[in-house]
Amino acid sequence: MKYFCAIFVLLIVLGLNATDSYECRIVQFIFGDSLSDLSAGESAFYGIDFGNGLPNGRFTNGRTVSDIIGDKIGLPRPVAFLDPSMNEDVILENGVNYASGGGGILNETGGYFIQRFSLWKQIELFQGTQDVIVAKIGKKEADKFFQQARYVVALGSNDFINNYLMPVYGDSWKYNDQTFVDYLMETLDSQLRVLHSLGARKLMVFGLGPMGCIPLQRALSFDGQCQNKASNLAKRFNKAATTMLQDLETKLPNASYKFGEAYDLVNDVITNPQKYGFDNSDSPCCSFYRIRPALTCIPASTLCKDRSKYVFWDEYHPTDKANELVANILIKRFDFMRADDGTSDVPSPARILLLLPTITN
Secondary structure: OOOEEEEOOOOOOOOOOOOOOOEEEEOEEEEEOOOOOOOOOOOOOOOOOOOOOOOOOOOOOOOOHHHHHHHHOOOOOOEEOOOOOOOHHHHHHHEEEOOOOOOOOOOOOOOOOOOOOOHHHHHHHHHHHHHHHHHHHOHHHHHHHHHHOEEEEEOOHHHHHHHHOOOOOOHHHHOOHHHHHHHHHHHHHHHHHHHHHOOOOEEEEEOEOOHHHOHHHHHOOOOOOOOHHHHHHHHHHHHHHHHHHHHHHHHOOOOEEEEEOOHHHHHHHHHOHHHHOOOEEEEEOEEEOOEOOOOOOOOOOEEOOOHHHEEEOOOOOEOHHHHHHHHHHHHHHOOOOOOOOOOOOOOOHHHOOOOOOEOOO
């Protein structure tokens, strides 16, 4: 049978032909948190506007930004690491999504969640995936498979919201704003070096959006407004990560590392919702009557009358409509099109970016 060369779902390199009986297919390897997670399980109302209306594993009422962009450019959807259908053939054809709700760059982040995988754990799972593929196709072809793959790392917001900004965690008093960001960068630097040793040559780290403006942060404030401290930390993170990746790219052989930031875009959607067709950008569509914060959707939750008018689905995550808006803007900005339409010039891999906003969790 033919095996497939994994190529990151959000980066398109057109014009490549299969050689040596290998057929290349665009897929993804994602390391992330709940904005990318596909394992939300059977939580009530999640996925109500997706397919058959049943829970689909995503922490929103419909699709993630990755889903929408992948669909519009003709790419297969990834399989969650915990999906019982995953096997060697599925990995070779679709790649894997290791993202975990509540996960962070640091192991201690989100410790009160029952089950969450930090980035270190996700990398460990990726190593296990490599062992399986080596056993399936051999070391030489496996090395080729993983070195041709594209990688995404989309974490960081939990390290602030579910760690540093919560006094129950030691990091909240052990560090100040700058030293905590430095700690994150040192850890992420080490993690990216490990991924490079495992074959990750083309990799993108996503930036953070205005974390202080998600409904949860507003509900925890005294006046219902955005919490500037959290959003300023996101800006600090974005600046430091840009510098770190540029430095790392010069030190690791054959590394092409990019940083995707869309802070201003997401902030404008939240600040000027009517401009984008929304009526509400400060509270969740799915909530528990007037009790705030409601955290997640549960069977007893109530839904807003028109989900398309809300930026946020729950206290943390955007709605399908908000995700679609962001995806469409990014596709237009970076001139993405279907992988199979054959109408685009072949772009240079070094200048193809897809910048996805990480709002939180």
